[in-house]
Amino acid sequence: xxxxxxxxxxxxxxxxxxxxxxxxxxxxxxxxxxxxxxxxxxxxxxxxxxxxxxxxxxxxxxxxxxxxxxxxxxxxxxxxxxxxxxxxxxxxxxxxxxxxxxxxxxxxxxxxxxxxxxxx
Numbered sequence: 563x564x565x566x567x568x569x570x571x572x573x574x575x576x577x578x579x580x581x582x583x584x585x586x587x588x589x590x591x592x593x594x595x596x597x598x599x600x601x602x603x604x605x606x607x608x609x610x611x612x613x614x615x616x617x618x619x620x621x622x623x624x625x626x627x628x629x630x631x632x633x634x635x636x637x638x639x640x641x642x643x644x645x646x647x648x649x650x651x652x653x654x655x656x657x658x659x660x661x662x663x664x665x666x667x668x669x670x671x672x673x674x675x676x677x678x679x680x681x682x
Contacts, residue, residue: 594623598635598647601628605648639664 599605609626611617617624627643629635632650639647639655640663649655651666658664 594625595646596625596627596644598627598629598638598644598649600630600632600635600649602650608648636664 597608599608612624612626627638629638629649632652633654635644635647635649636652636655636658638644639649640658655664655666659666
């Protein structure tokens with residue numbers, strides 16, 4: 563049984579609101595949203611959501627584009643080859659964010675005692 567505390571519920575609601583607001587221009591233009599992703603189990607929630615049709619149910623036409631590493635995905639974000647990404651934090655990603663080429667919206671991982679990289 564999964565327990566959701568107040569912090570997790572607020573984070574989930576905030577993420578949903580942010581994703582809806584950020585996708586509004588694409589929805590208005592009836593445009594496919596390209597999302598870059600790494601094939602990490604820690605990001606599996608996105609793949610499950612995609613396969614179960616959660617994005618489509620929310621009116622989002624999402625196409626996943628997979629990358630082999632975080633660094634080329636940071637460049638793809640900055641160049642506009644992908645609209646959004648679920649990626650690991652890298653030096654290149656932070657460098658591009660500091661220069662204003664991309665925006666880092668949020669994180670998906672937290673550390674728990676004894677479990678490094680625990681997905682939340």
